[in-house]
Amino acid sequence: MKVRIAAVGDIHMGEDLRGRFRPRFAGIEERADVLLLAGDLTRHGTEEEGRVVADEFRDLPIPVVAVLGNHDYHSDAEEIISVLLRDAGMIVLEDQAAVIECHGETLGIVGGKGFGGGFAGKCASEFGEPETKAFVRHTKDIAERWRVALKETPADHRVVLTHYSPVKDTLEGEPKEIYPFLGSYLLAEAVDAEGADLIVHGHAHLGSEKGLTPGGIRVRNVALPVLGRAYGVYSLKEDLNV
Numbered sequence: 298m299k300v301r302i303a304a305v306g307d308i309h310m311g312e313d314l315r316g317r318f319r320p321r322f323a324g325i326e327e328r329a330d331v332l333l334l335a336g337d338l339t340r341h342g343t344e345e346e347g348r349v350v351a352d353e354f355r356d357l358p359i360p361v362v363a364v365l366g367n368h369d370y371h372s373d374a375e376e377i378i379s380v381l382l383r384d385a386g387m388i389v390l391e392d393q394a395a396v397i398e399c400h401g402e403t404l405g406i407v408g409g410k411g412f413g414g415g416f417a418g419k420c421a422s423e424f425g426e427p428e429t430k431a432f433v434r435h436t437k438d439i440a441e442r443w444r445v446a447l448k449e450t451p452a453d454h455r456v457v458l459t460h461y462s463p464v465k466d467t468l469e470g471e472p473k474e475i476y477p478f479l480g481s482y483l484l485a486e487a488v489d490a491e492g493a494d495l496i497v498h499g500h501a502h503l504g505s506e507k508g509l510t511p512g513g514i515r516v517r518n519v520a521l522p523v524l525g526r527a528y529g530v531y532s533l534k535e536d537l538n539v
């Protein structure tokens with residue numbers, strides 16, 4: 298049987314949305330083997346909002362793997378939010394890998410928040426002020442950690458889960474002026490170097506769903522406003538309708 302991956306990002310939950318998503322995930326175990334959450338799970342990254350997210354996805358019948366997004370960092374409570382989500386039974390990735398078993402095969406999920414910097418030819422470089430260097434180095438360090446995690450994760454299939462985008466394709470619809478704050482080509486370069494079957498990301502609410510890395514890996518923007526449905530479902534080779 299095919300491994301089926303459900304994914305959504307940018308649910309931006311707060312107390313007013315408590316209980317609103319859970320019914321939309323009823324029966325997900327019949328449609329997918331794992332649910333990936335691509336960051337921006339809260340609005341302002343508060344502990345209270347983190348509790349709402351944790352309760353919403355607590356003890357889902359399939360494994361839930363999440364990364365945080367920039368909103369989830371806003372109140373400096375990202376570590377508390379991660380603990381709350383883990384206590385609710387979720388796996389939270391911070392530039393690491395998790396391996397889960399699906400239909401007797403192993404699925405390696407590598408991921409983290411990612412970061413920006415822009416895309417080849419139109420990107421920031423590690424030059425000039427220390428602040429600029431720190432910005433670019435943050436993305437480079439993340440990309441390198443993903444490359445190592447992919448290299449060191451023996452699994453039958455591999456998926457990358459990120460908040461920021463690794464490609465421009467899935468930003469189509471966003472103003473070009475903000476592309477450097479939406480993702481970085483360094484992320485795609487790292488994944489292309491080691492190989493993966495699929496990359497899912499969020500963050501670009503006005504972007505589009507489908508793209509490809511230069512190395513030909515499928516990229517899907519699963520931000521909730523882009524999908525327009527509770528979650529997308531993807532196999533390792535094709536998109537599945539729900």
Ligand SMILES: [Fe+2]
Pocket residue numbers: 307309337366368500501502
């Ligand atoms: Fe978002």
Ligand SMILES: [Fe+2]
Pocket residue numbers: 337366367368460499500501
């Ligand atoms: Fe975001």
